Amino acid sequence: MSAFEFEGRVAIVTGASSGIGRATAEMLLSRGALVAAFARSTSKAGLEMLAIDGDVSDPDAIERLFTETESKLGDCDILVNCAGMIDPKILTEVAPEEWDRMFAVNVRGTYLASRRALASMIARRAGAIVNVASISGVPGPEKFPGWVSYCASKAAVIGMTEALAVEVKQFGIRVNSVSPGSVDTKMWAEASGGAPAAMTAAEVAEVICFLASDRARAVNGQDVHVYSS
Numbered sequence: 001m002s003a004f005e006f007e008g009r010v011a012i013v014t015g016a017s018s019g020i021g022r023a024t025a026e027m028l029l030s031r032g033a034l035v036a037a038f039a040r041s042t043s044k045a046g047l048e049m050l051a052i053d054g055d056v057s058d059p060d061a062i063e064r065l066f067t068e069t070e071s072k073l074g075d076c077d078i079l080v081n082c083a084g085m086i087d088p089k090i091l092t093e094v095a096p097e098e099w100d101r102m103f104a105v106n107v108r109g110t111y112l113a114s115r116r117a118l119a120s121m122i123a124r125r126a127g128a129i130v131n132v133a134s135i136s137g138v139p140g141p142e143k144f145p146g147w148v149s150y151c152a153s154k155a156a157v158i159g160m161t162e163a164l165a166v167e168v169k170q171f172g173i174r175v176n177s178v179s180p181g182s183v184d185t186k187m188w189a190e191a192s193g194g195a196p197a198a199m200t201a202a203e204v205a206e207v208i209c210f211l212a213s214d215r216a217r218a219v220n221g222q223d224v225h226v227y228s229s
Contacts, residue, residue: 006028008032009033011034011076015039016039019082019185019186019201021037021132022037024082027208028080033078034050034074035048062113078128080208085105087101102153103149128174128176129175131175131176135179161221162221178226180204180226185201211224
């Protein structure tokens with residue numbers, strides 16, 4: 001692996017103000033990428049990144065993200081859909097608007113950003129999209145009570161990844177996802193009640209960067225489990 005394997009490539013990372021998104025943005029930057037960091041609050045984004053505020057579920061905000069990135073950095077070569085949320089609550093206590101908000105951030109945001117990124121990727125017949133799902137969205141592993149809406153939304157991201165990969169492979173574009181288990185982030189600490197995490201955000205970011213790189217040119221439509229039972 002070259003220390004600057006992403007040199008000259010433009011990467012957009014959503015949910016980049018903290019956790020896995022921040023670790024991924026920093027890792028891409030350290031390996032030569034030009035990085036646009038998108039989040040509801042980008043006050044913690046590195047000075048060398050293009051920091052853009054916005055709600056990932058808002059089409060206008062996503063359009064602004066890509067327009068500004070294209071103007072200042074160039075067309076998107078790598079998209080990492082990392083923006084996400086969790087709101088632990090048993091299903092009978094989840095209001096319809098809360099269910100919709102979970103899917104708006106975790107699923108609609110991934111759809112909006114991917115759809116916009118594909119415009120230039122298809123024209124250039126190249127590109128890589130990596131979606132951050134969760135082991136909670138994978139059939140099989142035992143789920144946490146109170147996480148029904150989160151699990152359902154992440155399962156949708158995995159399904160979207162597999163289907164989109166088939167649609168765009170003819171254009172030389174790869175679409176994969178990662179499904180981490182417990183990661184040492186603020187979101188995990190709050191959602192789990194302070195339970196210990198099995199891995200760091202940097203460890204997950206390493207897998208994301210692999211999938212975004214030419215080293216993974218033969219990997220498409222896969223959901224990579226980053227998970228220790």
